[in-house]
Amino acid sequence: MSWTDERIATLKKMWEGGSTASQIADELGGVSRNAVIGKAHRLGLKARPSPVKANEKKAAAKKPAAKAAPKKSAPKPAPAKPAAKPAPKVDAPAASQQATDGIPSQPVPNPTPDLPKIVSVGPGGFLRQGPGDQQAPIPPAPPRRLVPAKPSPEIADKTSLLDLSDKVCRWPMGHPGEPDFHFCGQDVNPGFPYCVEHCGRAYQAQLPRGARRPPPPLPFGGPRVR
DNA sequence: CCCTGATTCGC
DNA sequence: GCGAATCAGG
Numbered sequence: 001m002s003w004t005d006e007r008i009a010t011l012k013k014m015w016e017g018g019s020t021a022s023q024i025a026d027e028l029g030g031v032s033r034n035a036v037i038g039k040a041h042r043l044g045l046k047a048r049p050s051p052v053k054a055n056e057k058k059a060a061a062k063k064p065a066a067k068a069a070p071k072k073s074a075p076k077p078a079p080a081k082p083a084a085k086p087a088p089k090v091d092a093p094a095a096s097q098q099a100t101d102g103i104p105s106q107p108v109p110n111p112t113p114d115l116p117k118i119v120s121v122g123p124g125g126f127l128r129q130g131p132g133d134q135q136a137p138i139p140p141a142p143p144r145r146l147v148p149a150k151p152s153p154e155i156a157d158k159t160s161l162l163d164l165s166d167k168v169c170r171w172p173m174g175h176p177g178e179p180d181f182h183f184c185g186q187d188v189n190p191g192f193p194y195c196v197e198h199c200g201r202a203y204q205a206q207l208p209r210g211a212r213r214p215p216p217p218l219p220f221g222g223p224r225v226r
Numbered sequence: 227c228c229c230t231g232a233t234t235c236g237c
Numbered sequence: 238g239c240g241a242a243t244c245a246g247g
Contacts, residue, residue: 002239020229020231021231031240032240032241033231034240034241035241037230037231038232038238038239039240040231041232042238042239046232049231
């Protein structure tokens, strides 16, 4: 398989969306997880929470190594990495909610002024979204009646990959490569690549390693069954 | 063991 | 440029 422009676009999208290299590789098909990672690095979009890189010491601990070196012949210089931290934080979610003034349509499509209780969709109660139906989101902390215009009529048309911009939600709907694949396309939550609703889904606290199977970063309507 | 991403290096 | 092999942490 070769890296067509389309495949690269999908790779970027998914990588940016938080999908793991394995998921991306599986989605793309015909490539390995390593290929995806390698390509991602070559594209310049590496930095992402890596289990291995969390720790950064300056102490140069030499490892005895010398395990049977079948291919290694060159010594490894001490890697000096500039720590990059592009990871978005969730500490300050809703800075300022824009009033619904700009949106002439439905004033309050989300009549759920319940408690601000954070319901974490966990392994068992994983809420999935379909292209047509979306459930009430659980934004980080909506103390007030913020109402971000939900099923706006503006998404009557599908937002394609080419329609993406810094102003629209990039949350993928469906699976890449399929005819109905598109993106959310709603107004973004300022400072985030997604709308308010999808921010709530994209930036949930990472679950313990033991139970992360069902709700991965979970873009794309759901895991593909092949 | 499994998983993850990072890195190297032969091709 | 590509990606398998390898590394290394969780």
